Amino acid sequence: xxxxxxxLLADAARKAHQAGALPSDVFPGIEIEEPKIEAHGDYATNxxxxxxxxxxxxxxxxxxxxxxHLDGAEDLIAETxxxxxxxxxxxxxxxxxxxxxxxxxxxxxxxxxxxxxQGRKVQVEFVSSNPxxxxxxxxxxxxxxxxxxxxxxxFCGYDVQREYYINDSGRQIRTxxxxxxxxxKALLGQAxxxxxxxxxxxxxRELARELHDRHGETLLAQEEEAALMSSARFAAExxxxxxxxxxxxFGVTFDQWFSEQSLYDSGxxxxxxxxFRDTGQVYEKDGALxxxxxxxxxxxxxxxxRGDGRxxxxxxxIAYHQEKFERGFERVIDVWGADHHGYIPRIKASxxxxxxxxxxxxxxxxxxxxxLRGGAPVAxxxxxxEFVTLQDVVNEVxxxxxxxxxxxxxxxxPLDFDLEVAxxxxxxxxVYYVQYVHARIASIRRKAANMPAGPVDDADPAGxxxxxxxxxxxxxxxxxxxPAVVTAAARQMEPHRITFYLMNLAGAFHSYYNKQRVLxxxxxxxxxxxxxxxAVQTVIRNGLTLLGVSAPERM
RNA sequence: GCGCCUGUAGCUCAGCUGGAUAGAGCAACGGACUUCUAAUCCGUAGGUCGCAGGUUCGAGUCCUGCCAGGCGUACCA
Numbered sequence: 143x144x145x146x147x148x149x150l151l152a153d154a155a156r157k158a159h160q161a162g163a164l165p166s167d168v169f170p171g172i173e174i175e176e177p178k179i180e181a182h183g184d185y186a187t188n189x190x191x192x193x194x195x196x197x198x199x200x201x202x203x204x205x206x207x208x209x210x211h212l213d214g215a216e217d218l219i220a221e222t223x224x225x226x227x228x229x230x231x232x233x234x235x236x237x238x239x240x241x242x243x244x245x246x247x248x249x250x251x252x253x254x255x256x257x258x259x260q261g262r263k264v265q266v267e268f269v270s271s272n273p274x275x276x277x278x279x280x281x282x283x284x285x286x287x288x289x290x291x292x293x294x295x296x297f298c299g300y301d302v303q304r305e306y307y308i309n310d311s312g313r314q315i316r317t318x319x320x321x322x323x324x325x326x327k328a329l330l331g332q333a334x335x336x337x338x339x340x341x342x343x344x345x346x347r348e349l350a351r352e353l354h355d356r357h358g359e360t361l362l363a364q365e366e367e368a369a370l371m372s373s374a375r376f377a378a379e380x381x382x383x384x385x386x387x388x389x390x391x392f393g394v395t396f397d398q399w400f401s402e403q404s405l406y407d408s409g410x411x412x413x414x415x416x417x418f419r420d421t422g423q424v425y426e427k428d429g430a431l432x433x434x435x436x437x438x439x440x441x442x443x444x445x446x447x448r449g450d451g452r453x454x455x456x457x458x459x460i461a462y463h464q465e466k467f468e469r470g471f472e473r474v475i476d477v478w479g480a481d482h483h484g485y486i487p488r489i490k491a492s493x494x495x496x497x498x499x500x501x502x503x504x505x506x507x508x509x510x511x512x513x514l515r516g517g518a519p520v521a522x523x524x525x526x527x528e529f530v531t532l533q534d535v536v537n538e539v540x541x542x543x544x545x546x547x548x549x550x551x552x553x554x555x556p557l558d559f560d561l562e563v564a565x566x567x568x569x570x571x572x573v574y575y576v577q578y579v580h581a582r583i584a585s586i587r588r589k590a591a592n593m594p595a596g597p598v599d600d601a602d603p604a605g606x607x608x609x610x611x612x613x614x615x616x617x618x619x620x621x622x623x624x625p626a627v628v629t630a631a632a633r634q635m636e637p638h639r640i641t642f643y644l645m646n647l648a649g650a651f652h653s654y655y656n657k658q659r660v661l662x663x664x665x666x667x668x669x670x671x672x673x674x675x676x677a678v679q680t681v682i683r684n685g686l687t688l689l690g691v692s693a694p695e696r697m
Numbered sequence: 698g699c700g701c702c703u704g705u706a707g708c709u710c711a712g713c714u715g716g717a718u719a720g721a722g723c724a725a726c727g728g729a730c731u732u733c734u735a736a737u738c739c740g741u742a743g744g745u746c747g748c749a750g751g752u753u754c755g756a757g758u759c760c761u762g763c764c765a766g767g768c769g770u771a772c773c774a
Contacts, residue, residue, distance in 0.1 A: 483769065
């Protein structure tokens with residue numbers, strides 16, 4: 143619809159210039175917007191105001207000239223008006239709306255998609271929780287955001303790969319191994335001193351029991367280092383398997399699980415460091431090896447190899463991100479917790495050092511989740527092992543409610559997640575409000591199948607012509623907006639735009655439902671309205687699918 | 698100190714990359730079920746968009762400076 147108006151305006155501007163009414167033939171881009179106020183019409187443009195300087199004319203005068211040269215628009219535009227400092231407002235013919243619906247069943251589950259990716263390869267890396275414990279709610283938000291962003295980009299024509307990076311190397315894995323090994327020894331009757339910096343959670347004891355089930359008492363006979371590594375490997379594998387299952391239960395799957403350790407095993411980290419030595423991007427100071435990240439805007443240089451010869455976490459990160467780009471991704475997107483924001487400059491610096499445009503590396507920083515129960519904060523201490531796991535939350539409130547709520551805020555804002563509210567099947571809980579639309583329409587369609595209203599999936603011009611009440615038009619206008627919302631969500635990587643759109647569309651539908659009966663005595667009207675609500679159902683389902691939320695037939 | 702994020706109705710938040718008179722939900726108050734699902738709808742009320750400047754025809758939106766809150770600022774991961 144906007145494109146048609148844009149075309150008409152461009153045509154009018156050209157004709158006005160040819161007729162000598164406009165001095166310049168240089169025209170700015172045409173922005174069409176939807177006014178907030180109904181009296182300002184269905185669409186409006188600031189076109190006349192934007193070109194005022196160039197044309198050296200008053201905006202309102204230009205608007206008059208433009209509207210006078212609008213041509214061939216009678217069946218589309220009922221009325222134009224010039225308002226304020228020079229807006230042109232367009233009132234669309236009520237009958238012009240309904241035919242737009244035909245695009246929805248025509249595209250079906252692809253409705254809303256625009257090919258802005260054009261097959262370009264994008265990687266979205268998310269969750270990537272350390273395999274030292276189960277996922278908690280914060281990871282759940284990252285999972286919901288990452289998965290939805292990946293869905294949206296894929297829907298919009300990108301070739302998307304989802305990846306989970308496993309930090310299965312370094313000191314924390316040793317700590318995990320030690321924690322489990324100590325609990326294992328205690329289990330076998332040895333007196334052990336359990337240090338405070340070991341993982342305290344109950345799941346560590348559980349892992350120790352499983353370690354015993356698998357290996358019996360054989361680890362006691364091994365040397366300390368060997369036993370520790372056995373314990374660490376066993377525990378990490380178990381935990382990763384648990385994380386993978388938790389994510390499956392949450393509706394999230396990955397194309398690849400990438401091991402940090404593999405970067406060391408393949409010699410990739412060492413090669414990376416060597417190449418930086420060769421190109422002089424690293425230097426020695428105080429016995430350590432430093433990377434010149436300040437050259438790319440970081441506030442200080444960063445250590446890649448410590449004085450004791452061990453590499454830092456940053457070293458493998460450098461190698462990892464270079465490896466990503468070598469795999470051919472045009473864009474590499476990492477979803478991180480907001481507490482990691484300080485790492486962006488150094489990773490960007492490392493990417494730039496490898497001769498890659500750092501803008502191709504993007505980070506989505508997801509703010510933290512405050513878990514509440516009935517308004518009261520739930521204790522979340524990782525160190526003490528007291529935290530509510532993602533699995534607990536999914537079991538308690540359900541996958542759909544959890545995922546939807548995670549996406550009801552811009553990710554840059556902290557989120558209060560109240561378990562009691564998430565369980566409520568009321569207006570407080572928007573997921574049911576949206577899903578209810580789908581179920582209600584499914585119910586109408588079931589009923590219609592038993593009526594002589596005829597087939598509903600073909601557009602009947604007479605039926606469409608019945609869709610001319612203000613309620614019909616309001617609903618159609620909502621549906622027409624959907625593709626633009628998807629495009630904006632993809633460009634900005636902001637899934638919450640779809641969430642809010644769906645809540646608004648749901649409101650428009652529920653309102654319609656209470657005002658207009660779909661199945662009425664007149665079969666032609668019934669047909670038209672059934673066609674309309676079926677289109678609503680399709681858009682609701684498409685949107686929910688992008689968010690990873692189900693669209694139920696019954697509730 | 699420095700860096701990033703945030704500040705919009707009593708509460709929780711949107712605001713389509715600068716448009717016209719500021720938008721929802723919750724909470725409050727008053728209404729609507731003999732009907733395709735009341736997990737719904739309709740109405741009333743609620744605002745100095747943190748503060749102060751600046752940019753221009755026009756600012757919640759962009760720029761600068763303050764104020765407040767969160768997070769970060771390791772040869773930790």
